[in-house]
Amino acid sequence: MVSPTTMAAVRKSGAVPTSEYLLTAEGVRKEFPGVVALDDVTFRLKRGSVHALMGENGAGKSTLMKILAGIYHPDKGTVRLKGVDIRLESPLDALENGIAMIHQELNLMAPMTVAENIWIRREPLTRLGFVDHKEMNRKTADLFNRLNISIHPQTKVGELSVANRQMVEIAKAVSYESDVLIMDEPTSALTEREVAHLFQIIRGLRDQGIGIVYITHKMNELFEIADEFSVFRDGKYIGTHASTDVTRDDIIRMMVGREITQMFPKEDVALGNVVLSVKNLTLDGVFNDVSFDVRAGEILGVAGLVGSGRSNVAETIFGVTPASSGTIEIDGKPVDVFSPTEAIRHRMAFLTEDRKETGCLLILNVLENMQLAVLQDKFVRNGFVQQAALSAECEEMCRKLRVKTPNMNERIENLSGGNQQKVLIGRWMLTNPRILILDEPTRGIDVGAKAEIHRLVTEMAKNGVAVIMISSEMPEVLGMSDRIMVMHEGRITGFLDRAEATQIKVMDLAAR
Structure with missing residues (x-):
């Protein structure tokens, strides 16, 4: 076996053996303790292609990518x-071998400049051995020009x-100068315009011969950007197909091993009295004069759209950031x-947008988190x-x-994203809430887990809980809501009843 340093040296010399595939795992x-994350899996990435990796949370996708990125070592x-x-x-x-991974949780250092983050440990130096900031900024500007990125x-x-x-x-x-670029849920927090820009960059990199591994739960992205895809299920390799050879339903069946007949199990429920009434709620500089009722x-x-103030309203209702004015009843x-x-004393529950940063305590186990x-x-x-x-x-x-989970003592950081989300939902269900606020409840989780979470939300509504559900996924908003409240730049632009709501109407209100 060639060592990493030897392979890196060979790569720099250009005398690398040819192969049909750029990167393979066989x-x-x-x-891990109590869990077989990968069981005899196969993966093959071609040069100049975008290869989507699909599967439910816990299927083994991220584990394999962390092996390919040098974070984990395979047992076999x-x-x-x-x-x-x-x-x-x-x-x-x-990285020295030309394999780079962009994680779902970004790993940049906030106090440092963009240029300092990009060239850390590789900073250009002056003749006296000091960091040459002028040259570093020039190299960054050149790099951004190549990628059509407008950041200073x-x-x-x-x-x-x-x-x-x-x-x-x-x-x-x-x-x-990576040959392989691994992207883990790169669009989970992006707007449609930002996604289009990202796809433009990805296509340019693909045309340069770079192999891109693209992990996503969004089916529409698969058909728009991927040349082929592989599916994992329960740590096993299921198969690889060209994206033009299958339908969305084919992929779901491969991922979950069963039919999901109802992604949005919304049921008509006889609505009760108004439980929560928000009147003229304002947080200076963030949102203004927000009023609505939930029964x-x-x-x-x-x-x-991102920046509309949706999450800020939720945080203010839950007391994270007290309002400047207005009332809550x-x-x-x-x-x-x-x-x-x-x-919480008023029987509110709040599932936050970012389960890693503001939801899970990653060093604690499942029981302690719940x-x-x-x-x-x-x-x-x-x-x-x-x-x-x-x-x-x-x-x-x-x-x-x-x-x-193997048991209740398993650290929650070892669970898949979907299972972490279920633990957080369980945390709030234990409080027996009357008002449940969900901010992006299914972001970054697979179709099977999404269907289960939608089922749980429907069940809580049937039991009389007043639910506020914030989501950037249009099918989720349209499929699960009795009414839709639309916001733009910190103000409410309209309400739509379930029967009249369409994607066009929602987007029209969101862009006002």
Whole structure:
């Protein structure tokens, strides 16, 4: 087997053995405590192609990509780059061999400039050995010109939008002259215009002969950008097909091993009285004069482009950022919600947009994450937690939500995104909420987990919970909502009933 350093040297010399495939993995197996993440899987990436990797959360996609990026080592199997066997000892080894991975959770350093992030550890130096910032900024500008990216090299990363941070990550990967570029859910937080720009960049890289691995749960992206796709299920390789040879339903069947007959199991529910009433709510500089009601059993969808203020309204209602003015009423009575603790006391629950940053405590286990919101509630007696009763209820909730975990003591960071999301939903279901706020409840999770979460939301609405559901996915908003509230630049631009709502009408209101 050729060592990473040897392979990197061969790559720089240009004398790399030819092969039909740019990158291959054969017979790869990877186990974690209690879990077989990959079982004899195969993957082959061609030069100058976009290869989508599909599968439910927990199927093994990210595990394989982390092996190809040098983060994990396989227990068994072979990885070949341009026909040469390699073993990657670290992400740095992978980069030196021309394999770059852009993670779903971006890894840039916010206090540093864009140029400093891109060239870290590779900074151009002056004759005296100091960092040549002028040359570094020039190289960054040249790189951005190649990729049609309009960001100033000296901008601090912390000042950039999520979309622009994504572009910086791509530029950083390209700066290594990578032969293989792995993208994990690159469009999960992008607008349609930003996605179109990203696809333009991807096509340009593909035309230069770069092989791109594209992990996504969005079917429309698969057919727009991918040349072929591979499907994994439960850690096993299912098959590879050209994207022109299959339909959306074919892919779903391969991914889940079953038919999903109803992605949006919305049921008509007799709506009760108004539970939550928001009147003239304002957060200075963010949103203004927001007013709406939500009734018992109602699912109010909230739509709008990124930056419309949707999440800010949710955070203000839940007391994360107290309002500048306006009122909140529950069951017709004004309430003061100055903190999340106060919101929980009023039987509110809030599933935040970013499960990694503001939802899960990644170093804690499944049980500890699920029980967080009820430690001051019915399971505390005389200042002591009734741990046995609490653990039993958490275990029952995990069974009800079909959380895939070896046991309740598994660290939540080891679970797939969909299962992490189920744990967070379970956390709030244990509080028996009357008002449930969901911000992007199915972002970055697979179709099977999406269908299950939609089923849970429908069930809670049937039980009389007032639901506010914020989503950037138009089919989800249209398929799950009784009414849709649309926002643009911090204000409400209109409401649409379920019967009259269409994608065109929602987008018209969102762009006003």
